[in-house]
Amino acid sequence: MTGKKSMAPYLLIAPAVLVLLFMIGYPLLYGVNLSFTNMNLMHFRNYTYVGLTNYFSILTDVEFYTTAWRTIVWTVINVFFSVSFGVLLAILLNRKLPGKNFLRILLMLPWAIPQYIAVLTWRNMFQAQYGTIDILLNKLGITGVAWLSDPFWTFIACIITNVWLGIPFMMVIALGALQSIPGELYEVALLDGAKSSQKHWFITLPLLKPVMVPSLVISSVWTFNMVNVIFMMTGRTGDNQTQILVSRVYRDAFTYFNYSKAATFSVIIFLILAIFASVFIKAMKGGEGVYD
Amino acid sequence: MKIKKVLTLSLAALVAMGIFQVTWAAKPKPLEVVFSEFDDPNVYKEAFWKEFLGNFTAKNPGIKVRRIHNNDNDIRTNWQNQVATGAGPDITFAPHDSIGLFAESGTALELDKFFSKSFYSQFDAKIINDYKYKGKIYGIPYRHGNAVMLIYNKKLLAEAPKTMNELIEKAKQLTKGNEQYGLVFDMVEPFFTIGFLGGFGGQVFDAKGNITLNTEPMKKMMQLVYDFKFTHKITPKEANSDVANGLFREGKAAMTICGPWLLPQLDAAKIDYGIAVLPKLDGANYPAPYSGAKVIVLNPNLAQDKKKAEAVKKFVAYMNSASVQLKYAKMVSEIPTNSKALSDPYVKNDPKVKALSEQLKKAVPMPSRPEMRCVWDAMKSTMALVMGGKLKPEDAPKAMQVEAEKLKKNMLGQ
Numbered sequence: 001m002t003g004k005k006s007m008a009p010y011l012l013i014a015p016a017v018l019v020l021l022f023m024i025g026y027p028l029l030y031g032v033n034l035s036f037t038n039m040n041l042m043h044f045r046n047y048t049y050v051g052l053t054n055y056f057s058i059l060t061d062v063e064f065y066t067t068a069w070r071t072i073v074w075t076v077i078n079v080f081f082s083v084s085f086g087v088l089l090a091i092l093l094n095r096k097l098p099g100k101n102f103l104r105i106l107l108m109l110p111w112a113i114p115q116y117i118a119v120l121t122w123r124n125m126f127q128a129q130y131g132t133i134d135i136l137l138n139k140l141g142i143t144g145v146a147w148l149s150d151p152f153w154t155f156i157a158c159i160i161t162n163v164w165l166g167i168p169f170m171m172v173i174a175l176g177a178l179q180s181i182p183g184e185l186y187e188v189a190l191l192d193g194a195k196s197s198q199k200h201w202f203i204t205l206p207l208l209k210p211v212m213v214p215s216l217v218i219s220s221v222w223t224f225n226m227v228n229v230i231f232m233m234t235g236r237t238g239d240n241q242t243q244i245l246v247s248r249v250y251r252d253a254f255t256y257f258n259y260s261k262a263a264t265f266s267v268i269i270f271l272i273l274a275i276f277a278s279v280f281i282k283a284m285k286g287g288e289g290v291y292d
Numbered sequence: 293m294k295i296k297k298v299l300t301l302s303l304a305a306l307v308a309m310g311i312f313q314v315t316w317a318a319k320p321k322p323l324e325v326v327f328s329e330f331d332d333p334n335v336y337k338e339a340f341w342k343e344f345l346g347n348f349t350a351k352n353p354g355i356k357v358r359r360i361h362n363n364d365n366d367i368r369t370n371w372q373n374q375v376a377t378g379a380g381p382d383i384t385f386a387p388h389d390s391i392g393l394f395a396e397s398g399t400a401l402e403l404d405k406f407f408s409k410s411f412y413s414q415f416d417a418k419i420i421n422d423y424k425y426k427g428k429i430y431g432i433p434y435r436h437g438n439a440v441m442l443i444y445n446k447k448l449l450a451e452a453p454k455t456m457n458e459l460i461e462k463a464k465q466l467t468k469g470n471e472q473y474g475l476v477f478d479m480v481e482p483f484f485t486i487g488f489l490g491g492f493g494g495q496v497f498d499a500k501g502n503i504t505l506n507t508e509p510m511k512k513m514m515q516l517v518y519d520f521k522f523t524h525k526i527t528p529k530e531a532n533s534d535v536a537n538g539l540f541r542e543g544k545a546a547m548t549i550c551g552p553w554l555l556p557q558l559d560a561a562k563i564d565y566g567i568a569v570l571p572k573l574d575g576a577n578y579p580a581p582y583s584g585a586k587v588i589v590l591n592p593n594l595a596q597d598k599k600k601a602e603a604v605k606k607f608v609a610y611m612n613s614a615s616v617q618l619k620y621a622k623m624v625s626e627i628p629t630n631s632k633a634l635s636d637p638y639v640k641n642d643p644k645v646k647a648l649s650e651q652l653k654k655a656v657p658m659p660s661r662p663e664m665r666c667v668w669d670a671m672k673s674t675m676a677l678v679m680g681g682k683l684k685p686e687d688a689p690k691a692m693q694v695e696a697e698k699l700k701k702n703m704l705g706q
Contacts, residue, residue: 038705040703040705041397044372044399045398045399127535146530146680149480150680151673235480240695254369255665256665256666258704258705260705
């Protein structure tokens, strides 16, 4: 009898585990396996195992490090701005505000628009001479920003677009967390004579942390692996000066058909992100409950 | 009791399944041929395909043909991945420059002996020869065209310029601030300007297939394109295809460098346009833009499946009969490859096709080596630097060469 009882939970999670095994486990192992082969267009149907050759060739290439550095810059800037704006807007929306519901819908719109449509719209707006942004800048007396032909500015354009896309998610998460903070805490602070800034610093932010740390991790991983924005803003493959690691994976796999190298890149990205996530969560003590 | 019930039930089920199988087997299963295409669904609509396939199956009742549509970005990748797993469609249509990729990675059947001599004899011999890869046939060109030409707005410019200097002079007169430009073209994709390289006597590969971008003709080409924007100021500040086509369509540009795919848009916008060959470069030759063909590629598995191979042969023969090719090519103002279709009045008299044929005489087929991808990407990123004013045009050829070789090394996993 007792044996049967302890089997029940496993049976209940079995379908989910099976799905995960097939949807995530198998492709992951397949990818790792591929990274030890030489599958590229010259050895497409007859590939062989080559050990760590791919890893050596990537890790000894300077371009890997510049791309990795660019990816980190990309991730940090994007996450920083989308979190800052997101939390700021959430704090605003958490107050008594005329037309709050309408504002909230408006601010969540970027999330509702399919990503590729949003990116293509932004790309049109960045067009020199005829794009909205260039027209506005010209009116302000700023000319000569070649958004889409100068790789530096293209990268900035990608960042602006991605931050715009990322704000609503952060805002919604932060808003949810804010609304779960008990009002009494603020009342007590008021009685103690705390200023508004002190309330935010000592009550709001610490109580936001347990929610924000996991969402920071998620959004870092998403941003790190954001191929859509770069891919569509630069037109297909991305130039070297705007490449991030994951767009490099895309390029190697689908325009150069070097599947083994792309798989190797993916494994390296996976390791980087796994290490980052575990270290970051540990450092922020993100796993702890609110009132521990 | 219970067990008995279960047993009888499953027995009954088995018998029932058996009966089904017998009835299935009684009907001869039609042989299914699967092909994937990437034609513009706005032009080649469902009704077209229904008729196109219906005419074939009416004459070949034992064969069922199934069509899969891909967009042109996915057609190579899908074919590569599907065939690599040992499955995939039997036939794919593809741009001819993917032949090298397919041939090298073993995803295309070599066709020299697959089809009979009499099959090949119905084609224009030069076209078949032009689109061979390393001397062998891997793709059968069924439609030809795709070279860029000079298209001009007759309202702004009565006659096409004969030389490049004349073009520049005219364009200068016709450029008015941000309102109107003398010349527009896609300044992002080097495909639109690579014809100048050939005009100056350059090629991107030598006879052995080595990349040769760091050359004097390349320097001249980069200088010319740079001068359009920075010296003569006859182009917009930046333009991809959307912008260039949009400006021309709105009558805000006198001339554009573009291919036949722009023409339906211009007809719809009621622009009065003329078409001419790209004007002769002063002190050099006529530009030699790249031409392209659409080809039919077959699955290597057909080598083992004789029965299916016969069905595929019939379908490919149907597609390449003079009347079908002609109808198919007409819809996008391109040129058939069947000799009989080529002598049709459509090819001889249609002004668009006539102009395209003139340009094709000066064009060269786009190389189909897989390394071409490296050449394009290297040229594209270097051209972006030059057109952004970050790199001098005279330094571009060397940068391209270095970049293309690096990409090649990466592609081949060396």
